[in-house]
Amino acid sequence: MSDPARRLPTRASMSSGSDRAFQYLILALASVIVLVFVVSLYLLGKDSWPALQRFGVEFFTQRTWNPVNGTFGAAAMITGTLVTSFAALIISVPLAIASALFVAEYAPKWLANPVGYLIELLAAIPSVVYGLWALFVIAPVLARWQITFFSPEYPERLALYTKCAGIWANDQTTLQCFFVPSSGAGRGLALAIIILTVMILPYTASVARDVIRLVPADQREAMYALGATKWEVISRAILPYARAGIMGGVILALGRALGETLAVAMVIGDSQDILKSLWGNASTMASVIANQFGDAQELLHRSSVVTLGFILFFVSVAVNLLARVLIGRLTPKGVK
Amino acid sequence: MTPILSAKNVNIFYGDKQAVQNVNLDVQPGTVNALIGPSGCGKTTFLRAINRMHDLTPGARVSGQILLDGENIYAPGVDPVAMRRRVGMVFQKPNPFPTMSVFDNVVAGLKLAGMRNKDQLMAVAERSLKGAALWEEVRERLNTPATGLSGGQQQRLCIARALAVDPEILLMDEPTSALDPSSTAKIEELMTDLKKVTTIIIVTHNMHQAARVSDTTSFFLVGDLVEHGPTDQLFQSPRDERTEAYVTGRFG
Numbered sequence A: 001m002s003d004p005a006r007r008l009p010t011r012a013s014m015s016s017g018s019d020r021a022f023q024y025l026i027l028a029l030a031s032v033i034v035l036v037f038v039v040s041l042y043l044l045g046k047d048s049w050p051a052l053q054r055f056g057v058e059f060f061t062q063r064t065w066n067p068v069n070g071t072f073g074a075a076a077m078i079t080g081t082l083v084t085s086f087a088a089l090i091i092s093v094p095l096a097i098a099s100a101l102f103v104a105e106y107a108p109k110w111l112a113n114p115v116g117y118l119i120e121l122l123a124a125i126p127s128v129v130y131g132l133w134a135l136f137v138i139a140p141v142l143a144r145w146q147i148t149f150f151s152p153e154y155p156e157r158l159a160l161y162t163k164c165a166g167i168w169a170n171d172q173t174t175l176q177c178f179f180v181p182s183s184g185a186g187r188g189l190a191l192a193i194i195i196l197t198v199m200i201l202p203y204t205a206s207v208a209r210d211v212i213r214l215v216p217a218d219q220r221e222a223m224y225a226l227g228a229t230k231w232e233v234i235s236r237a238i239l240p241y242a243r244a245g246i247m248g249g250v251i252l253a254l255g256r257a258l259g260e261t262l263a264v265a266m267v268i269g270d271s272q273d274i275l276k277s278l279w280g281n282a283s284t285m286a287s288v289i290a291n292q293f294g295d296a297q298e299l300l301h302r303s304s305v306v307t308l309g310f311i312l313f314f315v316s317v318a319v320n321l322l323a324r325v326l327i328g329r330l331t332p333k334g335v336k
Numbered sequence B: 001m002t003p004i005l006s007a008k009n010v011n012i013f014y015g016d017k018q019a020v021q022n023v024n025l026d027v028q029p030g031t032v033n034a035l036i037g038p039s040g041c042g043k044t045t046f047l048r049a050i051n052r053m054h055d056l057t058p059g060a061r062v063s064g065q066i067l068l069d070g071e072n073i074y075a076p077g078v079d080p081v082a083m084r085r086r087v088g089m090v091f092q093k094p095n096p097f098p099t100m101s102v103f104d105n106v107v108a109g110l111k112l113a114g115m116r117n118k119d120q121l122m123a124v125a126e127r128s129l130k131g132a133a134l135w136e137e138v139r140e141r142l143n144t145p146a147t148g149l150s151g152g153q154q155q156r157l158c159i160a161r162a163l164a165v166d167p168e169i170l171l172m173d174e175p176t177s178a179l180d181p182s183s184t185a186k187i188e189e190l191m192t193d194l195k196k197v198t199t200i201i202i203v204t205h206n207m208h209q210a211a212r213v214s215d216t217t218s219f220f221l222v223g224d225l226v227e228h229g230p231t232d233q234l235f236q237s238p239r240d241e242r243t244e245a246y247v248t249g250r251f252g
Ligand SMILES: Nc1ncnc2c1ncn2[C@@H]1O[C@H](COP(=O)(O)OP(=O)(O)OP(=O)(O)O)[C@@H](O)[C@H]1O
Pocket: B014, B019, B037, B038, B039, B040, B041, B042, B043, B044, B045, B046, B057, B205
């Protein structure tokens, strides 16, 4: 009975006190995060108010953005953000999945690891470097092709350009003219899409690679055992099993594309006109914020720029929520 | 009777390490054959050689011959993809395709083989599900996700999936080890019926199961096939003392 080792250990009151202190600390830190979120939402809302009050729904539908006469409508930038992001997404997703499959399923180990690492490294390159690279390396290549539309050496292209220029002058475009270059500068919407494609590729690719590697061996083997080729195993067992995770990577990339600022601001040409050509100057919400925030002195201009940030904030939150729903739906459940 | 499957001098290696040595074994059509032995003795390794699953494991190598209906499946020029359609496989853990419906799981192998006709697929699905004693339980929910079934139902679904392509041999690697006793009993019962349509090779750790369901039993020990014979004889009067030690539970 009196064996000291058998007695219930008593707790020093100190230790339960420090437990509680730690609990409060954690609570405080967690509250700070919530507070920061709420305060920034409030400030964004407050600073957006003048523009929203003045323009109302027209802020979203109007395509004139004119600081000189104080008319602000964000239709062109909203379109620009959506077009660049989704176009980059559509191009990068197949490339990303292909590279993930190469790394996870086809490449021998000595090649898979360095290639996978290089793809991940793409995510570590600063935006400004992408911007410079786009301007100095890709833009000249695009420009060389674009100027053929202004040269008498290619009479058909010149004729096409002349026809389209007439259409554009009336603030209109056609499907054909949308693909005709409107300037020979290399910069513009297309360059922004190209650079975004490269920038978001690693997000989808590395997530896809990881989830593909995590597909259980017995899923692959079940398909092989039924008499499937390697490609059939990939398309019918591996990709369906991994689809929720891949979708997670895609949404991550989309979030990145929607908010990408500096590289896009450097290459997109900063025009608030409505899109008439894939190769023309354009702008996104983020690029306008970056390019105009410093000069926006008047209240209404400043407030309109903040409103762009407000919209971007909501779009990002909406994308995240959508991602949760989609991933929940796609996740295979209950394999027993 | 000519054996449907016959292993001749089969050796299996993982890299430099030999896992199965010099196995010779004949399997008669329409029988259930149990592979028993202590953990790590090479049962799974041998079973997977029968549908060339080792082709998928880097470093794994098989030598010798495995004759399926008299043809060596390891002969040069044999297409492992086409060959695997003749040999079904059921795994230790139920592994239905989780993004597919019950129906799509059953017909997955038929679709691989190019069958597209809805009525035909439906007919085979019904036949296979009946063969796996699952039809009555799932006929109303063929289009619901396969993962909505219980573990035992999922395993019978996997059996139906394997049966759908009409395999000459059905390989089962401890198919009931993840299941509760009543699901196990269902699957054991099923095996007796399946003998009418196919030939079964089953790996099991459960000696009572081997005794109950199999016609012949092979006892493996560290990569050697120690003894092979009719199940009754192997359990009641084993010729090798190591077999006797194992089946009487003095071992492993
Ligand atoms: N992929 C592999 N690479 C290397 N060695 C392996 C591999 N798979 C199995 N082995 C080895 O081969 C031997 C036989 O393994 P196997 O899985 O065939 O045993 P088993 O009889 O099925 O055992 P259990 O009853 O535990 O399932 C073991 O020593 C095991 O460690």
